[in-house]
Amino acid sequence: MPTADTDLAWSAEHPGEPLISARRLTKHFGAFTAVDTIDFDVRRGEAFGFLGPNGAGKSSTMRMIGCVAPITSGTLRILGMDPATQGPKIRARLGVVPQQDTLDTELTVRENLYIYGRYFGLPRAALGPKVDELLEFAQLTDRANAKVEPLSGGMKRRLTIARSLVNDPEILLLDEPTTGLDPQARHVLWDRLYRLKQNGVTLVLTTHYMDEAEQLCDRLVVMDGGRIVAEGSPRSLIVEHSTREVAELRFAPGQNSEAARQLAGVLTGARERVEQLPDRVLLYVADGEHALSRSHEIGLSPISSLVRRSTLEDVFLRLTGRSLVD
Amino acid sequence: MSAAPDPVRSSVWQIVEYNAHAARAFWQSILIVGVLTPLLYVLALGVGLGAVVDSHSHALHVKYLVFVAPAFLTAAALQIAAAEASYPVMAGFKWQRTYHGMAATSLTTRQISDGQLLWVGLRLLVNSAIYLAIMACFGGTERWAVLLAVPAATLTGLAFAAPVMAVAATASSEGQVFNVLFRFVVTPMFLFSGTFYPVSRLPEWGRWLAYISPLWHGTELARGAGIGGIGAIAVLGHVLYLVALLILGIGLARWRFRARLQR
Numbered sequence: 001m002p003t004a005d006t007d008l009a010w011s012a013e014h015p016g017e018p019l020i021s022a023r024r025l026t027k028h029f030g031a032f033t034a035v036d037t038i039d040f041d042v043r044r045g046e047a048f049g050f051l052g053p054n055g056a057g058k059s060s061t062m063r064m065i066g067c068v069a070p071i072t073s074g075t076l077r078i079l080g081m082d083p084a085t086q087g088p089k090i091r092a093r094l095g096v097v098p099q100q101d102t103l104d105t106e107l108t109v110r111e112n113l114y115i116y117g118r119y120f121g122l123p124r125a126a127l128g129p130k131v132d133e134l135l136e137f138a139q140l141t142d143r144a145n146a147k148v149e150p151l152s153g154g155m156k157r158r159l160t161i162a163r164s165l166v167n168d169p170e171i172l173l174l175d176e177p178t179t180g181l182d183p184q185a186r187h188v189l190w191d192r193l194y195r196l197k198q199n200g201v202t203l204v205l206t207t208h209y210m211d212e213a214e215q216l217c218d219r220l221v222v223m224d225g226g227r228i229v230a231e232g233s234p235r236s237l238i239v240e241h242s243t244r245e246v247a248e249l250r251f252a253p254g255q256n257s258e259a260a261r262q263l264a265g266v267l268t269g270a271r272e273r274v275e276q277l278p279d280r281v282l283l284y285v286a287d288g289e290h291a292l293s294r295s296h297e298i299g300l301s302p303i304s305s306l307v308r309r310s311t312l313e314d315v316f317l318r319l320t321g322r323s324l325v326d
Numbered sequence: 327m328s329a330a331p332d333p334v335r336s337s338v339w340q341i342v343e344y345n346a347h348a349a350r351a352f353w354q355s356i357l358i359v360g361v362l363t364p365l366l367y368v369l370a371l372g373v374g375l376g377a378v379v380d381s382h383s384h385a386l387h388v389k390y391l392v393f394v395a396p397a398f399l400t401a402a403a404l405q406i407a408a409a410e411a412s413y414p415v416m417a418g419f420k421w422q423r424t425y426h427g428m429a430a431t432s433l434t435t436r437q438i439s440d441g442q443l444l445w446v447g448l449r450l451l452v453n454s455a456i457y458l459a460i461m462a463c464f465g466g467t468e469r470w471a472v473l474l475a476v477p478a479a480t481l482t483g484l485a486f487a488a489p490v491m492a493v494a495a496t497a498s499s500e501g502q503v504f505n506v507l508f509r510f511v512v513t514p515m516f517l518f519s520g521t522f523y524p525v526s527r528l529p530e531w532g533r534w535l536a537y538i539s540p541l542w543h544g545t546e547l548a549r550g551a552g553i554g555g556i557g558a559i560a561v562l563g564h565v566l567y568l569v570a571l572l573i574l575g576i577g578l579a580r581w582r583f584r585a586r587l588q589r
Contacts, residue, residue, distance in 0.1 A: 029589075068429050068588055088334045092432035102427030106348045115344050119431040121335025167431075 017080070018043050019171055019202055020065060024074035027060045034060040036226035037074065042171075047193075047203040049220035051213045051312060053322065057226040058206035059099060062175045065204065067091050079170065092120060095169030095201075097160050099176045103148050109159055110135065110144040117166040130166060137192065138162035154185025161192060165201075172196060174205040178212060190215055210312035222312075224320045234312055241318045242310035243271055245288035249295065249302040250280045259300055266294040275317060284314070336433040341441025342448065344424075360453050364460040367398045371522075372466055388468070388553050395466035396548035397521040399457040400479040403450050404541050407483030408490055408512050410446045412504045415494035418442075419586055429587040439495075439583035443488055443576065450483040451476065467552065475548035482544025485568040488575025495582035515541045520549075543567045 018041035027035040035057040042048045050058040063069035064076060067087040076083055078090045103112055113134055117127045135141045138158040148156065157177065164172060177193070178186040193216060197203055207213050213220055214234045222230040222237070230237055251259045260276040263283060267273065275282040281302075285291040288307030295302070316322070349356060368391070376390035386393050418425040428438050454476040461467050490507065497503050518532055519525070519541035525533050536542040543564040550556030 066430055068426075070588060088336065088432040088434055091430065092334050092336075094430075096430040098426065098430065100423060100426075102423040102430075104344075104348065104422060104424050104427075106351055106422075111347055115347055116427070116431070118340045118343055119336060119428055119433050121337065121340065121432070 019079060020204070021077045022061075022074065023076075025061070025064065025071060025076055026073045027057070027064060027069065028072045033226050035064070038221075038223075038226075038228045040221055040228065040231070042202060042204055044170075044202055045197075045200055046218045047197050047205070047216050049204075049213045049217035050206040050223055051208070051210065051217075051220050051316070052206075052223035053208055053316075056223040058223055059175055061223075062173055062204070062206055066094060066096050066173050092167065093170050095164035095167065095172040097157075097164045097172070097174040097177055099179070101156055101160055103156060103160060103163070105147065105149045108145050108147055109140055109151070112148060112159060113163055113166055116163045120167040122167065127166075134162040134165060137165070137195075139188075152185070154181050154188060157181060157185070157189060158192065161189070165196075169201065171202045171204060174203065176206055176208070178207075178209065186212070210316070213312055220312075222316060222319055224316075224322075229319045230315065237312060237315045238310045242314040243269075243273075243284040244286050244310060245307055246310055246314060247283040247285060247288040247291045247295075247307050248280050248305060249283065249292075249300075250304045251300075251302050256281055259302070262298060262300060263295060265298060266291055282314075282317075284310070284318075334432045336431065336437060338437050338441035338444050340433065341428070341438055342445045344428075345442070345445040360456050361460065363402055364398070364457040367402075368395060368461060368464050368466055372398070372461075373464060389465070391464065391466045392468050392553060393549070394522060395461040396472065396475045396552035397519075397545045399454055399461065399475055400482050400544040400548045401516050401519075401521050401541060402457055403454050403479035403483035404486055404515065404544070405512060406450060406453055407446060407487035408508065410449060411443075411487035411490035412494050412507065413501060415442060415491050416497050416501055416504075419495060420498075425583070425587060435584040435587045436580050438587070439491070439579045440576070443484065443491060443579065446487045446491075447480060447484050450480040450487075454479040469552070469554070471554070472552045474551035478544055478547035478551060481565070481568050481572070482540055482547075485540045485544075485571040485575065488572055488579050490575075492575065492578035492582040495579065495586050515539045518542075520545050540568055540571055 020040075020042040022038060022040050024037045024039065025035060026033070026037050038057075038061070040048075050056075050061060052058050060069060064071050064083070065078060067078070067083040067090050070084065079093060081090050083090055104115070107115065110131055113131045114127055117130060118124070122130070132141075135144050138161065140155060140159060140162070143151065143155065148159065151159065161174075161177070174193070178189055181189065190212070193203060203216065205216065217234060219233055220231070220237070221228045230241060232240065249259065249263070256276055256279075260274050260281045263274050263281060266283070267285065269286055272283070272285045275284065283291045283295075292305055292307060372391035372395055376394070379386075379390040425438055429435060457479075458467070458472065458476055493503060493507070514535075518528070518535050519539045520536055521541070525536040525542060528536065546556065547561065547564050550561065
């Protein structure tokens with residue numbers, strides 16, 4: 001099983017210091033500002049997430065942490081080192097699962113793992129057992145000698161994750177790890193990531209799926225337009241930025257705005273509010289069922305309605321006025 | 327930071343190892359092409375055309391095959407270099423994205439670029455050796471010095487491969503630039519670099535085309551090795567030209583690889 005306890009030298013000397021530390025970190029592409037003066041710390045052993053819509057600057061941040069994108073300004077320290085001068089040394093201790101697969105389709109599953117280990121200069125003799133172990137971990141042992149091309153999306157993703165672990169990384173960077181996968185494949189992948197976390201690997205991931213962020217992250221930052229707009233645990237973000245429950249009401253086309261205006265009257269607490277979306281009206285309230293019956297009392301009859309708990313999606317909507325997945 | 331973390335053990339040889347792994351899937355076709363190409367050229371042009379040339383002219387002082395074969399060997403190296411440095415390199419950035427995978431490891435972009443060129447060099451060395459062996463089988467060699475045609479051809483191929491790699495690392499389209507490269511650079515070079523006849527037979531403008539072509543410099547070296555009659559100054563000049571082109575190309579390739587993988 002991959003573990004992170006192979007190289008604790010730096011942490012032992014610097015107890016309590018974050019593994020990754022960014023201050024006023026900025027990335028420009030020409031005139032475009034992809035990442036705008038963000039601050040964050042990632043601590044050993046935690047699962048840290050960047051949540052945000054496409055174009056929020058998540059991938060650019062990940063590429064800077066992965067030492068494949070020079071920073072424009074600010075400071076970035078990874079394992080106490082500066083990516084500008086010690087990129088190879090840092091990368092030797094990182095695992096990277098990129099957004100787009102970079103598997104070699106001309107090679108077999110086993111060869112992909114083996115060659116990737118060789119890129120790190122790992123000795124051939126040590127790689128044999130390591131590769132077997134990773135195949136087992138990725139549940140790909142029976143596909144070891146198959147070519148990569150015909151594998152399913154979920155299998156390729158698992159292989160990419162297995163490959164990223166070949167150098168026993170202390171930090172695993174995952175950029176949109178489950179985008180494009182079906183629900184079952186996502187759950188298998190989450191299970192694997194959860195195991196890694198149990199083994200002490202620090203996970204840093206980006207996602208635009210709130211359920212993924214809630215499942216995996218101990219702590220996360222919400223990004224929008226290159227900036228961090230909120231930070232905390234999934235639970236604390238929901239408590240801080242949303243209400244306990246949400247009542248969703250769907251009205252006939254064209255009636256949503258009138259309904260939203262009337263629904264403002266059923267709100268009680270100071271933090272309660274109405275949010276009108278193109279296809280439905282959301283009531284942010286402490287008690288959803290109560291709000292629903294109040295809406296019937298004032299004479300509204302939605303086509304459909306439901307009550308649910310607040311999620312990170314609601315937090316994001318609250319903070320940015322937009323949905324995560326358009 | 328006194329307690330040094332793991333020393334970084336990545337090197338250019340891992341890029342060679344990767345390429346060797348990838349080539350294993352189609353080594354038969356590499357070998358067949360590597361043997362068939364010299365066989366066809368040596369038989370058709372060397373032996374066939376050579377019979378006609380030899381019966382009408384004594385201007386060359388040697389058999390036409392002996393005159394032309396070292397040039398074919400060099401031209402073949404140039405073509406392999408162009409092929410290996412173009413589409414496969416572009417695929418590594420664009421389609422397969424293998425270079426992006428490599429760049430995420432402790433390999434540096436410079437190691438990736440240099441390692442890829444090193445692989446091309448090793449392929450050129452092997453292919454040129456096979457070519458020479460086939461030349462020898464059909465009487466295309468007369469002296470031991472012809473062995474030097476192998477490093478000459480390899481140097482020629484490398485000097486051309488390096489700048490082509492820089493182009494491949496820059497290309498963002500579907501590779502139309504390579505059509506232009508093959509039709510308007512590689513093929514004319516083959517025709518105007520003294521492969522079939524001495525460039526002294528060309529008009530003035532044609533000779534200048536030859537002088538800037540790496541293939542002409544490589545051909546002069548390989549032919550000099552095969553039939554002699556080349557001075558030390560000339561050898562030095564040709565080698566210097568090719569080495570200068572190679573160094574420039576390595577610099578360009580490193581720059582473009584870095585620009586593509588670190589941004």
